[in-house]
Structure formats: structure tokens, C-alpha cells
Amino acid sequence: MAFSFFSPKRHVRTDGVFTKCRNCDGMVRIKDIEENLDVCPSCDFHFPIGSQRRIEITMDEGSWNELFTDIYPTDPLNFNAKKSYADRLKRCQQDTGIADAVITGCGKIGSKNAAVAVTDFRFMMGSMGSVVGEKIALLAEHAVANNLPLVIFSGSGGGARMDEGVISLMQMAKTSAALSKVHKAGLLYVSIITDPTYGGVSASFATLGDVIIAEPRARMGFTGPRVIQQTMKVDLPPGFQEAEFNRDHGQVDRIVHRRDIPSTLVQLFEFFRPRRIYGK
Amino acid sequence: MAKALQDRSDYLDFERPVVEIEQKIEEFETLAKTNNMDFSEEINRLHKRRLTIIRDIFRDLTPWQRVELARHPKRPQSLDYIERIFPDFLELAGDRAFADDAAILTGPALLGDIKVMLIAQHKGRDMKESIRCNWGSAHPEGYRKALEKMRLAEKFRLPIVSLIDTKGAYPGIDAEERGQAVAIATNLREMSALRTPIVCVVLSEGGSGGALGIGIGDHVAMMENAYYSVISPEGCAAILWKDAGKAPEAAAALKLTPADLTGFGIVDAVIPEPPGGAHRDPDEAAANLKQHLISVVLELSRTTETDLLARRYEKYRRIGFYADLSSQGAPDSSPES
Ligand SMILES: [Zn+2]
Numbered sequence: 001m002a003f004s005f006f007s008p009k010r011h012v013r014t015d016g017v018f019t020k021c022r023n024c025d026g027m028v029r030i031k032d033i034e035e036n037l038d039v040c041p042s043c044d045f046h047f048p049i050g051s052q053r054r055i056e057i058t059m060d061e062g063s064w065n066e067l068f069t070d071i072y073p074t075d076p077l078n079f080n081a082k083k084s085y086a087d088r089l090k091r092c093q094q095d096t097g098i099a100d101a102v103i104t105g106c107g108k109i110g111s112k113n114a115a116v117a118v119t120d121f122r123f124m125m126g127s128m129g130s131v132v133g134e135k136i137a138l139l140a141e142h143a144v145a146n147n148l149p150l151v152i153f154s155g156s157g158g159g160a161r162m163d164e165g166v167i168s169l170m171q172m173a174k175t176s177a178a179l180s181k182v183h184k185a186g187l188l189y190v191s192i193i194t195d196p197t198y199g200g201v202s203a204s205f206a207t208l209g210d211v212i213i214a215e216p217r218a219r220m221g222f223t224g225p226r227v228i229q230q231t232m233k234v235d236l237p238p239g240f241q242e243a244e245f246n247r248d249h250g251q252v253d254r255i256v257h258r259r260d261i262p263s264t265l266v267q268l269f270e271f272f273r274p275r276r277i278y279g280k
Numbered sequence: 281m282a283k284a285l286q287d288r289s290d291y292l293d294f295e296r297p298v299v300e301i302e303q304k305i306e307e308f309e310t311l312a313k314t315n316n317m318d319f320s321e322e323i324n325r326l327h328k329r330r331l332t333i334i335r336d337i338f339r340d341l342t343p344w345q346r347v348e349l350a351r352h353p354k355r356p357q358s359l360d361y362i363e364r365i366f367p368d369f370l371e372l373a374g375d376r377a378f379a380d381d382a383a384i385l386t387g388p389a390l391l392g393d394i395k396v397m398l399i400a401q402h403k404g405r406d407m408k409e410s411i412r413c414n415w416g417s418a419h420p421e422g423y424r425k426a427l428e429k430m431r432l433a434e435k436f437r438l439p440i441v442s443l444i445d446t447k448g449a450y451p452g453i454d455a456e457e458r459g460q461a462v463a464i465a466t467n468l469r470e471m472s473a474l475r476t477p478i479v480c481v482v483l484s485e486g487g488s489g490g491a492l493g494i495g496i497g498d499h500v501a502m503m504e505n506a507y508y509s510v511i512s513p514e515g516c517a518a519i520l521w522k523d524a525g526k527a528p529e530a531a532a533a534l535k536l537t538p539a540d541l542t543g544f545g546i547v548d549a550v551i552p553e554p555p556g557g558a559h560r561d562p563d564e565a566a567a568n569l570k571q572h573l574i575s576v577v578l579e580l581s582r583t584t585e586t587d588l589l590a591r592r593y594e595k596y597r598r599i600g601f602y603a604d605l606s607s608q609g610a611p612d613s614s615p616e617s
Binding site for chain 2: 073083130133134172174202204206232236
């Protein structure tokens with residue numbers, strides 16, 4: 001349940017001004033991509049973005065209140081096979097400026113309050129260890145306590161984080177149990193699939209949304225394509241595990257362009273408002 | 281008379297001394313019978329020697345050797361235990377959606393005189409069974425069938441007994457198309473709140489999400505020579521060293537043995553196996569498992585539903601190790617603190 005084969009960057013910065021889009025092969029000005037929400041202006045290809053940037057383009061300006069910022073990863077297994085987990089954690093923290101692979105908080109989307117989490121593929125492929133599990137569980141409980149809809153942006157090529165062993169696996173159980181509380185409280189949970197979402201993340205919180213939205217072409221599955229190809233010795237169908245394929249197979253409700261995600265969330269918040277549960 | 285050593289595939293390298301002495305014992309027993317002679321003293325001595333040999337080998341098993349034991353070709357599987365513990369098992373197959381998946385067997389059964397719902401992963405003991413059971417790797421319909429039957433158990437408040445033994449959920453195109461991820465995720469969410477006791481035992485291989493998909497319970501135990509891991513040692517080795525041959529090193533790093541997992545607060549009990557492993561005496565292994573199940577099911581049946589659900593939530597909610605910098609003096613959270 002860990003995959004090593006996803007390149008975190010889907011476009012390679014070339015001379016600092018122009019870059020070659022990995023999808024359409026066109027030379028595009030980096031500035032134009034950045035001003036277009038990191039979407040290729042010529043072919044609409046959605047490049048992966050970090051968690052801070054996601055918050056910036058999703059939440060109403062100045063409304064973001066990050067929560068649970070004091071929770072940091074440790075190295076419970078003293079995992080030191082080939083590379084030291086402790087060292088890798090330190091490097092990831094320096095490179096990304098975040099404590100672990102998720103940021104959580106609350107704020108407004110189109111003037112509506114919501115609890116929001118974003119996993120970050122730049123941090124060990126967005127894999128889930130104790131910190132990701134704990135923060136997602138805390139956020140779910142926060143949503144219940146404050147009667148808020150919950151939105152989680154998932155993007156993880158790593159699934160459950162290998163370096164924390166079965167402790168990571170159990171975070172699947174922990175986050176799913178916490179989401180059961182959201183479910184029973186009658187609150188809306190929208191899961192947004194970004195590229196790529198696999199393994200222990202897809203087999204827990206990412207697929208438990210009341211509504212599951214995917215960015216165009218975002219890949220989601222349990223087992224990664226390379227593993228399937230190698231173990232089954234088969235050719236994969238075109239577009240396998242991409243958003244459109246998953247929608248056609250009933251695994252995703254709707255594909256939404258990055259720029260339309262906030263307005264779609266507002267619509268969903270309006271349609272699916274919590275009903276009063278008496279005696280609770 | 282002297283039989284050649286058993287088929288190479290039937291024992292592990294480190295078991296060789298055990299196999300040798302067992303064959304010597306067998307030789308003496310045959311000799312005694314055919315010649316009508318008394319070798320009981322010699323045989324007793326060999327039996328004692330056998331136990332000493334086993335104790336010496338098993339005292340210092342490496343994590344990888346334990347993985348090898350868990351995958352032993354002669355190791356008892358779910359149906360071996362079911363035959364011995366649940367002769368009244370009434371298999372009910374329907375997932376009500378797509379197809380039957382024999383990688384997970386489900387149905388009511390009697391545990392002594394307690395009615396339970398049995399959910400059991402089975403790998404297959406011969407080629408025919410293995411093909412039928414897909415070597416214990418379930419498709420989404422297997423997880424959905426399990427949930428159907430667990431809901432039936434909840435309706436009549438039958439305790440659920442879940443026997444886990446899988447290398448992992450099936451990694452195929454069709455499994456992906458039918459939602460392997462969401463099938464497992466749904467089970468995790470629903471099992472966390474199912475209003476009936478759930479008892480889980482990892483019999484041999486606890487292969488990642490495929491095991492966890494029927495593995496949420498009020499009490500989770502492992503057989504002494506089982507392992508439970510987030511990724512197979514081979515898979516881990518392939519990622520870290522690009523070499524599946526480093527699986528023994530990976531097995532050690534992953535901390536996947538019952539002792540490790542008890543230490544992390546993930547596993548509640550370890551069920552002892554007969555000397556040399558469950559395959560040396562499946563009857564004794566089954567008796568130990570049965571005794572364990574009865575005592576845990578009885579204890580959980582005395583718990584009120586509210587307590588049961590609160591404790592189950594808390595059990596999973598507290599698993600995790602991290603530093604909380606806001607709480608001074610307690611940098612490490614752990615199941616114990
Ligand atoms: Zn392009």
C-alpha cells in the first residue's frame with residue numbers, strides 16, 4: 001500500500017520563464033500557468049498544487065483559520081531501512097514548510113463556513129501516517145462539534161505511509177471511524193479527488209464522501225497502475241483510473257474544473273444542509 | 281523403511297532439524313510396530329529432544345522467519361479451523377450485487393453454544409480450492425458480502441467473528457472498476473459503529489488494507505506466528521532497495537510481528553500455537569483459538585451497547601504516535617499515555 005512511482009511534478013520547469021506542458025507538449029509561460037490556477041492555458045491540464053496554494057484559491061480571502069498546527073510527526077518504528085525516516089521527515093518539512101502531509105482548518109467558501117483539509121503530495125507523496133490520521137480525525141470531530149460541512153482535498157500517491165508500518169494502516173480505521181461520526185451527525189462531507197489518490201487514502205476517507213468530486217483526469221484507485229500491470233501482466237485500458245474513467249464506472253459523482261470547485265461547493269452546501277436532529 | 285526427507289516445499293530451511301527428528305521418531309514407531317518390540321524409552325527421549333530443538337529454534341525467530349511460518353504451505357487455514365471449531369457453519373454467500381467471492385466465506389455458526397456470524401478469509405488448500413478462493417485475495421464483492429452479513433448479524437445482535445488471512449486485496453482491473461477502495465473504506469466506517477461485538481483474529485497473513493477491510497473490532501488478536509503489515513516485505517524491499525530479495529531486512533524494519541503490534545497497542549492478545557507452529561498440531565492450534573474466541577465473545581457480550589461502541593471508537597481513535605507541541609511535558613502521545 002505504498003507507491004514509489006508517482007513523480008510529484010507533472011511539469012518540469014525549464015528556463016524559468018517557459019515550461020513544456022507534460023500533457024500537450026506546448027511551451028507555456030510559467031506565469032500564465034500560475035495565473036490560471038496552475039492549469040495549462042492551452043489544454044486545461046491540471047497540474048498538482050501544494051496545500052497552501054489550494055487553500056489560497058479555495059477559501060474566501062482572509063477567512064482561513066488553520067487548526068491543529070502543533071501536531072508533528074515522530075519516528076515510532078525507528079525506521080532506518082536504507083533511508084532514515086527521521087531525516088526524510090526533516091527534509092520534507094524544510095522543503096514544504098508544513099509539519100506533515102496535511103493541513104487542516106476552517107474558514108469560509110463563498111461566505112459559507114466549512115471545515116477543510118488538504119493533503120499535500122509534496123510531503124512524502126501525501127502519504128498518511130499518524131499525523132495525517134490524527135488531524136483528519138480531529139477535523140471531523142471539530143466539524144461535528146461546530147455543525148460544519150466537511151471538505152477534504154485528497155491527493156496521495158503514497159497511501160498509508162510505509163515508514164510507520166501498521167500504525168499508518170490503522171489511521172485508515174481511525175479516519176473512517178471519525179467520518180462515521182460526521183455521517184451520523186447528518187453533516188455533509190465532500191471528498192475532492194486530486195491527482196493522484198491511491199492506497200490507504202483512497203481506501204479510507206477519500207472515497208467516503210457523500211459527494212465525490214474529481215479534478216479532470218485526476219487518478220484514483222486502490223492499487224497503482226504499475227503494480228497491476230506487473231502482477232497481472234495485462235495492458236491497462238485507456239484512461240484507466242482517471243477521473244473520467246472512474247465517473248464512467250460509478251466511482252466518482254462529478255468532474256469539476258479547478259476554477260469551479262468553490263462555486264460547486266457552495267451549491268452543495270445549499271442543497272445538503274444539515275437537518276435538525278432532535279434530542280442530540 | 282527409512283523415508284527420505286519430506287518434499288522440500290513442505291518445510292522451511294530452519295525447520296530441518298525438527299523434520300529430521302520427527303522422522304526418526306516415526307522410524308522407531310514403525311520399527312516397534314512391525315517387529316513388536318518396545319522402544320518407548322528411546323521414543324520418549326526423542327520427543328524430549330524434539331521439544332528442546334524446537335525451543336532453541338523458535339526462541340530467536342527473526343521477523344522474516346515468522347513471515348515464512350505464516351505462509352507455510354502446511355499451515356492450517358480458515359476452513360481447517362472452521363472444520364474443528366464451527367462444524368455447524370452455515371455458509372450464506374450473497375453480496376446482493378454482483379457475484380460470489382469465495383476469498384471471504386460468511387455465514388452463521390455455533391461457537392460452543394454461542395451463535396455467531398463468521399467472516400473468514402480463505403486462501404485454498406489445494407489448486408482447486410485456491411482457484412475458487414482466488415488465493416485469498418478478495419474483490420470488492422467479497423468486502424460487500426462481508427458487510428451484508430455483518431449487518432444481518434447486527435440485526436439479530438449476533439457477535440461477529442472475523443478470521444483474517446490474506447496477502448492483500450486483489451490488485452486487478454476489474455476490482456478497480458468495481459470500487460475496491462470504496463468497498464474497503466465503507467467496511468472500515470461501518471464496522472467502527474456496528475451495534476454488535478466484533479472479534480478479529482489474524483490467523484496467518486494480515487496483508488494491509490485487504491486484511492483491515494474485515495479487521496475492525498472490539499478485540500483484535502493474532503496467532504503467535506502471524507504477521508500484520510502495511511505492505512508486504514517484498515513490496516517494501518522493492519521500493520526501498522529496488523530488490524525484493526531484501527524482504528528479510530524489510531520485514532525487520534516494518535515491525536510486523538505480534539509482539540511489536542502488541543507494544544504499539546494495536547493488537548490485544550497473542551494466541552499461542554503448539555511448539556513448532558500451528559501446522560505441527562492443527563488440533564491444538566484450533567483448541568487454543570476456540571478457547572480464545574469463547575472467552576472474548578463472552579466478555580464482550582456482557583458489555584452494554586453504548587460502552588461497546590464508545591470503547592471501540594476510542595480503541596482506534598487513540599492509535600498513533602506524534603508530538604503535540606501544545607501540550608508541554610508530554611511530547612509523545614502513545615496508546616499508553
Ligand atoms: Zn497543456
